Amino acid sequence: MIREKKRIHVTQQGRPSSSGNNLDPWYSSYAARAAGLAASEVRALFAVASRPEVVSLAGGMPYVSALPEDLVTGAMDRVMREQGPTALQYGSGQGVPALREQILDVMALEGISASASDIVVTTGSQHALELFSKLFLDPGDVVISEGPSYVTAMVIFKSYQAEISHVPMDDDGLEPEALRQRIAALKAEGKRIKFLYTIPTFHNPAGVTLAESRRAEILEIAKQNDILVLEDNPYGLLYFDKEPPKALRSLDEDGVVYLGTFSKTLAPGFRVGWALAPHAIREKLILANEAAILCPSSFSQLVISEYLASADWKGQIETFRGVYRERKQTMIAALEEHLPMCTWTDPNGGFYVWLTLPEGLDSKAMLPRAVKELVAYTPGTAFYGDGGGAQNMRLSFCYPTPEQIRVGIRRLANVVNGELDLLQTFGGSGSLPGRASSSNYNAPPPNMS
Amino acid sequence: MIREKKRIHVTQQGRPSSSGNNLDPWYSSYAARAAGLAASEVRALFAVASRPEVVSLAGGMPYVSALPEDLVTGAMDRVMREQGPTALQYGSGQGVPALREQILDVMALEGISASASDIVVTTGSQHALELFSKLFLDPGDVVISEGPSYVTAMVIFKSYQAEISHVPMDDDGLEPEALRQRIAALKAEGKRIKFLYTIPTFHNPAGVTLAESRRAEILEIAKQNDILVLEDNPYGLLYFDKEPPKALRSLDEDGVVYLGTFSKTLAPGFRVGWALAPHAIREKLILANEAAILCPSSFSQLVISEYLASADWKGQIETFRGVYRERKQTMIAALEEHLPMCTWTDPNGGFYVWLTLPEGLDSKAMLPRAVKELVAYTPGTAFYGDGGGAQNMRLSFCYPTPEQIRVGIRRLANVVNGELDLLQTFGGSGSLPGRASSSNYNAPPPNMS
The missing domain is CATH 3.90.1150.10 (Aspartate Aminotransferase, domain 1)
Structure with a gap:
């Protein structure tokens, strides 16, 4: 039975403690993927x-105390006064149209030109990662990412039973030649590579940025190998001196799914982020979003929309x-x-x-x-x-x-x-x-x- | 190859249109489960x-206009004045402790006694359904539910490649004898039944309520067969004349995962619901919640908490x-x-x-x-x-x-x-x-x- 083969984590020996224990009467009922969700040792x-x-x-955590509260309070009061019943109600699974238009202005700062109809508003960009992974990852699929990479993205990939293959970075970010070699090696092993997950700008945790000279090259490598690029860009607008290179999505609209968020440029407490995706993928993201949460918070979206319309957000x-x-x-x-x-x-x-x-x-x-x-x-x-x-x-x-x-x-x-x-x-590290x-x-x- | 066997929906013939088309260059990249996410024909x-x-x-949609806006606006203003930085920040993946305590008061109205530590706050109870399904459903597993049942729950079950087996209702809700027979038949077929999804009170869409006399019997059948009960209860407090019977969870705390929401008793625009689950399951729900969205909206939770503390919510x-x-x-x-x-x-x-x-x-x-x-x-x-x-x-x-x-x-x-x-x-229906x-x-x- 295929299912039994997959469920080796619930056999009697070698159970990882992460998948439960004998004190849990529902221990044998969990899906195979639940074994990937374990509490950190730290x-x-x-x-x-x-x-x-x-x-x-x-x-x-962003330093939200640097945000004047009256900017937020003012936006809230106006939303409740002018659009109260809409703010309190269910909305569309894709997100509030006015906010999606405004998100175009935010992304334009990083060189992205797009249509509001290709944006899906999500519960933080974290949920876009989750929905995207649910849509694309079968057990055994491979996700390529920088090594190191964002911890809670890897938790998601693992929760869908994917393997993660790390490609090294240097001070200019992901190394193109290492990426080429890794793809070739994975293909030679018969692995199915689903996407490249990358944080090209102000990487979490590495702090480095993919050099401008490398960006087209990385996209070209992905294209040649039919690998989607998942560009996660929470920090791009938070540069210190000179602007970073334009987003990968600005160079390729068919092969890149772009994730953005208001968590770092406004506040994470609203849980509003977004995905910008090619049409067909966007359609599936909307359906996945509706299945998961029906719709993103109308209230949060309208408050952010009002903030963007009335405050000096730049x-x-x-x-x-x-x-x-x-x-x-x-x-x-x-x-x-x-x-x-x-x-x-x-x-x-x-x-x-x-x-x-x-x-x-x-x-x-x-x-x-x-x-x-x-x-x-x-x-x-x-x-x-x-x-x-x-x-x-x-x-x-x-x-x-x-x-x-x-x-x-x-x-x-x-x-x-x-x-x-x-x-x-005491001597060497092993001792x-x-x-x-x-x-x-x-x-x-x-x-x- | 196991993966290829599962992916029959992307073979050249008999592709359901739901899984994409040749205009989608990423058509062959979707996970098998994505075929379960299709737009409704209607x-x-x-x-x-x-x-x-x-x-x-x-x-x-609930009639949110029956909610005085100043109750909400007042709660918001107090939250921002007294807890602004907390409301704007990331919070715990389990949810705000004060709100979880207040949820105990809400559930007490339906006879439920519990600990706030067993509550997980979710993005509407819809997301609790999604997280629970992600934790429990392997491809081919069976979910038993009333027939008819809540449409977007079934979309989720299908998205995790589960089969849905409907058990009929009469005016007293789910029929115990039919449930017994269905379980026996499914077991005889070698099916793995993961849980019973039920809306016992003011059923969506059937409008019926599981009779008090049947509640312990349904739970006993589930217990005898090692089947978890997923009790979805968005409407229980919205009775017209006499109170409905107490929630299933009030009769069994080990075998029932209970889902509640503020969408119908307050407003859906905040997207706040919850799951009440036995310890081990609750731990996994928290991890799944953190992976999916990091944490529920601090702002939404604090506003609801303040509303419950200051307004006449009953x-x-x-x-x-x-x-x-x-x-x-x-x-x-x-x-x-x-x-x-x-x-x-x-x-x-x-x-x-x-x-x-x-x-x-x-x-x-x-x-x-x-x-x-x-x-x-x-x-x-x-x-x-x-x-x-x-x-x-x-x-x-x-x-x-x-x-x-x-x-x-x-x-x-x-x-x-x-x-x-x-x-x-023109005669008979077929014509x-x-x-x-x-x-x-x-x-x-x-x-x-």
């Missing part, structure tokens, strides 16, 4: 790390840029001062620095000691599907204040120095207790990812 | 039916009850006056009447003529996964005013009488043009379902 630690005395460099993005620019500069300066034995990326936008520890140190094994020293980060292994990243960590500068960042990096330096002392005393690190791209809590 | 017709001159008895539900009671009475009186050749259910709550046409008439074939007469309804076939329901239609009394209901039923009577004249002139009706439980647009 989840409990993050719960501790959310105490106020801990400086968290782990979260991906000026507000400029404000966010200034906040994050200062925090990034503070973090880099603190790293230079306190952690000269490490290396890191220096992003021109976005939320994250990707740090590489000295040889022999393991970021996940080190995390409990860091939390004890009242600083938290996300271990690099969270961002790989294949066990990579043990020597790395993601440091977020988006939410903590500059002063907290300085304190956090000092504390982190204490931890790293302590680890290095231990390493010198320290608790060093073993395994693949872990299960999700940390959402406000940490 | 979708185009519903677009016409949304013109203002058409009386729509097809929608499931009084508001009483107001809704009065609105819907009057509309139901108006519809029944109009049916008695104008459609004596039909039969219908007379619900004690909820939004819907289920009408049975005279022998020989087909509600889907009749729909274009109805829309031409400026009245719309949902054909009965939409609510079956097996071709049933051709002689039935769902009539909604929730949204149109009493006067519109009277006009709509008069117009419907003209259509039915016209059809009966045709039938008498009329356009009579053929096939299984169609694809989704109408969400504001129609």
Whole structure:
């Protein structure tokens, strides 16, 4: 029986704890894909790390306090006064037409020309990732992504029983030649590659940006191999100095599905993002969206539409840029001062620095000691599907204040120095207790990812 | 290859049009499950039916105009003033703790005693259905449901490649003996039954309620057969005269996953519902929720929490009850006056009447003529996964005013009488043009379902 073959995770031996246990009477009823949804090993630690005395460099929370509340309150009041019954009612599964028109203006800033009819409004761009994956991924399919990659995208891919194949980046982003070779190798193995998931601009977690010179080349490689490109672009407008290259979607409208969001340029609490997709895919995304949630929140959409119509939203993005620019500069300066034995990326936008520890140190094994020293980060292994990243960590500068960042990096330096002392005393990396690190791209809590 | 065997819907012959066409360059890339997501055949017709001159008895939209806007606006303003940064930020994947506590009070009205830690807040209860199905349904699994059943639940089950097996209802709801026999028959066929999906109270679309005397019996049958019960209860608090029996979940906390929503007792525009589930299932629902959307909207949750804390929400539900009671009475009186050749259910709550046409008439074939007469309804076939329901239609009394209901039923009577004249002139049902009706439980647009 095919089904029994697939359900090896519920056999008596070798059950991963993630798929349940004998205390769960419904243990044998879960679908095979449920085994892909497991709590992160670091989840409990993050719960501790959310105490106020801990400086968290782990979260991906935007600094919403930089948004004047009256801009939002004013938009809400107008929406309720002028369109109350519409805001409170079910709406279309594709999203409010006026908002989709305004989203065209947002995407135009990144060189994208499109039709509002090809936009599907989703519950954050996260849900666009989920819907897209539901539409495309059969068990055993392969998704190619940068290595490292966005943790909760990988959780989704895995939940649809896909395999993730990481292609390395350098300071100019995804390496075209490595991509070519990987595709050829996967095809030689008989694998079915469904899409390339990429965050070309201000990558999460790597902080790097795909160079302009590489963009057409990456698209050409995808096209030659009939591979869809899923471009995830939450941070593109949050650059610090010069504008990044135009979005991949601006170069190819047939082979790219583009994901955008208001979570970083406005506020995540509304849960409004979108997908821009070729016609046929857009039609299926709408049906999948309707099946999953009937329609996105009318209220959230109308408030954002009113905000875009009445507030200086470009000026507000400029404000966010200034906040994050200062925090990034503070973090880099603190790293230079306190952690000269490490290396890191220096992003021109976005939320994250990707740090590489000295040889022999393991970021996940080190995390409990860091939390004890009242600083938290996300271990690099969270961002790989294949066990990579043990020597790395993601440091977020988006939410903590500059002063907290300085304190956090000092504390982190204490931890790293302590680890290095231990390493010198006891020798090679294999000999320290608790060093073993395994693949872990299960999700940390959402406000940490 | 297993994958190729499953993907028969993309072979060259016999492609259902639903899975795409040759104009879609990504046609061969979709997952097998995408074939289950197809646009309803009546979708185009519903677009016409949304013109203002058409009386729509097809929608499931609550009458939100009966909700005083200042109750909502006041709650919003207080949330932004007192908890602005929290409302705008990411939150927990399980939902706001204070709201989960308040949901206990709502469920207590239906006899449910539970812990807030077993509640997962979702993007409407629709998304709870989606997440639950993702967790439990492997291809080929069987979901048992009433026949007819809620259309967009069946769309979800089908999207996870499950089979739907309908068990009949009578005026006292699901028939226990029929359920017993169906389970035995499915087991004899070697089918894997995953859960019983049921709307025990004020059924959508049938309008009937599972009798108190049957509730423990249905649960016992499920327990004996190790079948989970998924209790969908959007309408339970919207009774007209006497309270309905207590929820199934009040009788069994280990074998029932309960779904609730604020869409009908407050407003659907916020997209806030919930699941109440046994511990282990709840844990997986949280992980699935986080993967799908990171977290439900903080803003929506806090506004509802503030509304529940400060407004007379029970009084508001009483107001809704009065609105819907009057509309139901108006519809029944109009049916008695104008459609004596039909039969219908007379619900004690909820939004819907289920009408049975005279022998020989087909509600889907009749729909274009109805829309031409400026009245719309949902054909009965939409609510079956097996071709049933051709002689039935769902009539909604929730949204149109009493006067519109009277006009709509008069117009419907003209259509039915016209059809009966045709039938008498041309003979048996098979001989009329356009009579053929096939299984169609694809989704109408969400504001129609």
